[in-house]
Amino acid sequence: MTTDVMNTSTFSENISVDNEKDETIDNLIEEQKQEVESEKYQFDVIVIGSGPGGYTSAIRCAQYGKSVAIIERDLIGGHAVNWGCIPLNSMMTSARLIRSIHESTRYGINITSHRIDFSHITRHRDEAVKKIRSQIKFFLNKYHIQVYIGTASIIDKNHIIIKPIQKYTYANVYDTDGRSPYESDDSSIPIRTEIEITGQHIIVASGVEYELPKFVEINDKRTVDPTQLLWHRNIPESLIIIGGGVLGCELASLYGHLNSNIILIEKNSRLLKFMDEQVSIAVETRLKEIGVEIILNANIEQVSNGKVIVQLRPTNTNRTVSASYVVVCTGRKPTFNYENLEKLGIAIDYERSTIIINEQTCQTSIPTIYACGGIVSSCWSWVPCAIRQGHLAANAICKIESDINENNRKLYTANNPAIPFVINVIPAVASVGEIPKLTNDVLIYIFKFQSNRRAIIDNQTWGFIKMWTTCDEPKRFLAVQLVHEFAAEIIEYYSMIISLSK
Template sequence: MPESYDLTVIGAGPGGYVAAIRAAQLGMNVCIIEKDKPGGICLNWGCIPTKALLESAHLLEKLHSAKEYGINLSDPKPDFAAIIRRSRNVAEGMASGVEFLLNKNKITRKKGTAVFKDPNTIWLPDSSKEEITSKYFILATGARARELPDLPFDSHTVLSSKTAMIQDKIPESLLIVGAGAIGVEFADFYSTMGTKVTLVEMMDQILPVEDKEISTFLEKSFVKRGIRVLTGVGVSDPKIVNGKVKVLLKGKNLPEAVESFEAEKILVSIGLVPNTDSMHLEEIGIFLQKGFVKTDTKYKTSVPHIYAIGDCNGPPLLAHVASMEGIKAVEAISIHAGNPHHLSYIPIDYNAIPGCTYCHPEVASIGFTEKKQLTWVIRSAWVNFHLLPAGEPKPWEIPEVLQK
């Protein structure tokens, strides 16, 4: 007989494990299914370990300027293997913490990939083969890195954000395609390690979701540090030749319309693909749009007892958003099931979500930026405030600060 639960959560990332814990707190009998370590991409291969890498890079930069602080040091050099090892240890420690929380809340854990047999039943074909039925399901399957056409990831020359953080040596040169948060953060890290970095973005600015002058501010900082930044430039005809990557760069901002370019490695950070393509979702009646699960304002899918949260239901693709959506989805389920805890449903205000890119200088925004405001009929005024003349940045030797 299949095991049966009040709620089964598929995916133990920042949305899934938070949803499972909230459901257990509300008295539900909960099962969570994860094919890898708990914590998802953010904790194991994204937000957390990349911040550990960037902190090592930031410290190295500080050590290079130690004399400005009155400290004499010989030439500091990175121990790349130790930097990678520290990053992995940080992630593994956090994953252990999530395991502890799941066990503490008496949540049943299953390892494997879930596939729907019918709207009320899933099975785990790649592990135990067991079947599970549930009154409610939450899809929290996340997303994965998108590949360049005709250039699949190979972990050595063609890197995803995951494999970029576990390389065994510092590459001499690195082409980064895509200058969103992931591309910008890795450009910062590898440049500080000593790699010759070229950052390519097909839009007209790096960090395309940020306001133009913020992106320009960061670009100038990167260029000063020796990072080549190319905006309005696309990549075509990628190939691996003698262990290196060769591409054609095309764009109006190049000295010539087309440039042949070679690098030791390429990091592709051109967006994410939702992990919804192997679960038989459409076969059981769940509507997808470009692979993302369509939901209503309470995260309910087109199948009333199945909900979807986090990256698999579309932007904004942020870990803290997934966590809050997990809480809200569980509370919506509890209310739907008779509201025994007398909950009131308060929707998330998606206009007040903070975002941060942890490069140096860091970039953060919250609420209505000018770029977001342009999509609304709102009268507004904007002021840029350079904090360099103020006293606060000086003790830290921060070269320039821009606040908008």
């Protein structure tokens, strides 16, 4: 009988070889996992900000086959959709109906009484915001755009670190039903740990935010920014608005029609100083008709607990006014730290507080980084300009050629003069083009709606159109500004005319 004796050294060698094979396989599997994990965070385009410029550029890049990630520190849609013009305009719809009720007797309809139900006004506002936000999310999902909810920091020309959100911008805001908009927004889940992502191109569309000036006390609960005012659950009995620019005039018109007692304070000699003087006077006239008190040439000395001390120029006398709330509409600031961007090599225009870009491509001084929206534009037409700039950035990244020639080259720039904008006061104000310096080569035409047949039929004769044209034939439209109930609709025609002018 023969007994086989196993060689222990050979057995050990076999085990060692098998272990080495297993380790090699494990290493390969781990490397493959890391490669897959790494690919998850690599994109053709990374967009910072999901506002009009951000989601427009992201969707357009995805439509042309690019892999896209979008980073948002708040709610999808950005400030304009969630906290700015969309909620304001939806509430302004109610204000216009109130105005129509007051004027209904002119049409043979006698409405003896009406009651303002502010809870229904705000519910309409909330529903409008949610529907528009849902539409944006639908298209982001349709084009497989990866959404990250967090705060973005640009490391270099291709890398971004996303950190978890410490605090939402308006964490103390609640809708009509007492719910936080963040809690009811279940489709945008914030990241929980810090991650790094890579992109061949980066588009900065982080937008702007309200800036409270130094004269406002930090813990003053009766001094608010426009968003905090819009999300207030009740109509303020009285209101002081600091700033007679676009937002200040819009809020004065809105809450004036909601029967608040309004005081509007402006440091300049007239409202809407950047607009034509006749337009400013028209807006001032209509605000006074609804009971708004306007204080011009006023410096703010102190704001505290609903009281404002103003110094009146040129008399240098002080006056104290008080109200339930003070809303500050004196300006906005970029959400990005410009000093950090400058360290990366991005050129900054500190005088205008904007990023310097190529007007045709929205490219910054770093070739792989683009910028659009409020962070680059000082024009008042923020949303239309942001959308246009988003298209330009996406076209440049995807190498889509626009139909540009020397005659219309300026119309394909980031600050297109043919992009109109509307100021949502009642009646509305609209503008398109750049008002030229008055020379012998410029003609001015003024058309009053009193002589327009349709305006007479509709009883909408209040207002005018002011036009600036060239003297040469055929005349070219340079700029148009108007005041009328249907200004938003009318201005589109003049925008088209200016676009087609050679």
